Amino acid sequence: MNRNKDRRTSVNGTDAVWLDDVRKAYGRGESRVEALRGVTMSFTRGSFTAVMGPSGSGKSTFLHCAAGLDLPSSGSVVLDGQELNGMNENQLTRLRRERVGFIFQAFNLMPALNVEQNVGLPFRLAGRRPDRSSVVEVLGRVGLAERRKHLPSELSGGQQQRVAIARALIMRPAVIFADEPTGALDTQTTIEVLQLFRETAVSGGQTIIMVTHDPVAASAAHRVLFLADGQFIGELEAPTADVVAERMTHLTAWQQTRTTQSTGRGGFR
Template sequence: MFTGTGGGTDAVRLTAVRKVYGRRGNEVVALDDVTTGFGRGTFTAIMGPSGSGKSTLLQCAAGLDQPTSGSVVLEDSELSTMTETELTELRRDRVGFIFQAFNLLPVLTVEQNVTLPLRLAGRSPARGRVASVLEQVGLGERRRHRPAELSGGQQQRVAIARALITEPAVIFADEPTGALDTRTARDVLDLMRGSVRQTGQTIVMVTHDPVAASYADRVLFLADGRVVGEMQSPTADAVAERMTRLGAYSDEARRAPAAGGQR
């Protein structure tokens, strides 16, 4: 079992997390004894071959999916002991989400999309909070526009502002630049990294792109449902080289049972 943290107090901590789909005899192990943490005020990228468990780890850490066994603690909350209502409230109040699809409501303005999580919770933003967040993401002049009037990069900035508005403990991002061109993706990643540096936001990002991962403080590598390594202060070239080796690792691990049976 490999363990690693981003340093400092963890915003999220997973301990011996195992996630199995399917029934006995037809089981798929998505996560296999994963122990890791994501430090407060850090930016972590999660990478691995297809089927390595990246999205499952994100979903378990965010309280979207329940581990088969093990512990997930977000701030001071043990997710396994919470009711579905409590988990819904925690995700609404303490967790932000950014996805490849921007998931904006086309009939709402930028400001209305950003404040939607608060309105759904029956809350109003603090005075000046919306303007501050929109300025932070570079959309201060676009608050009255609707999504169709914005570029793809601007729409993703709206999604980031929506994730920031509740001042969450952690933001989970799943391939947030996957639908953007290279230059726009770089701008969005700069914005995410700036949020970590300037406001102490915690971000956990699943990505397949070594360049995107190079914007993070740390890269966590998965293969076959296990954490198999990490890299601090990553560069795109170093991440790409490690991913090449991870692909080989994953292939060898899948062949190992068959090879063993032939001996």
């Protein structure tokens, strides 16, 4: 990751997402909280990256800023070649709808819609008729082609998460943000979901950015980025679960020490 790259590199398409000196603060005066402190990160197209950090490290704020769900207090974010600063809410909504997919720990499926209808929902939200061939194709990719007429209540938790993944993939977004996507899944289903993420990145050329607390899940990514106390701390290429877990132990202790030493300075807690 080149922290000194030219902005044009990201705008012209080398990176799917680029954060440049991003800061995010909430509140004012003594109640001011800095959630991100000058974060610079880049995510190349077709990569699968895990983002980790102790509780209170700024992971959720990072995801919201990177995905255009929230705008930074300063700094800039480039998402699929689009500079988010200066966009109005309608423009941001359109960008997220057309170029971004979201997967969460809570599956967020519509209980009254069957699998096929849930997956096709992004088409309807965009004012378009669902492309049935695309829906069937993406359901085949996640192993649910035979379940397309089932309701969410008729599926296991792992199957429901696969439906959520298919829904995120259906519009062929440039970037997929996954927030603790395996937190509610059993071990075998977790392995299958993570394998699907890698295949999506490598074969589909889509960029996967996954926030997780699980070293095993993180070890499935091409690399892991670490946040602590609202700052980018470091990264691991070709990570293993043991090395990730060890790094997280050190980061948690480091953040706790900083919190104790700097209580009252308005940092993120």
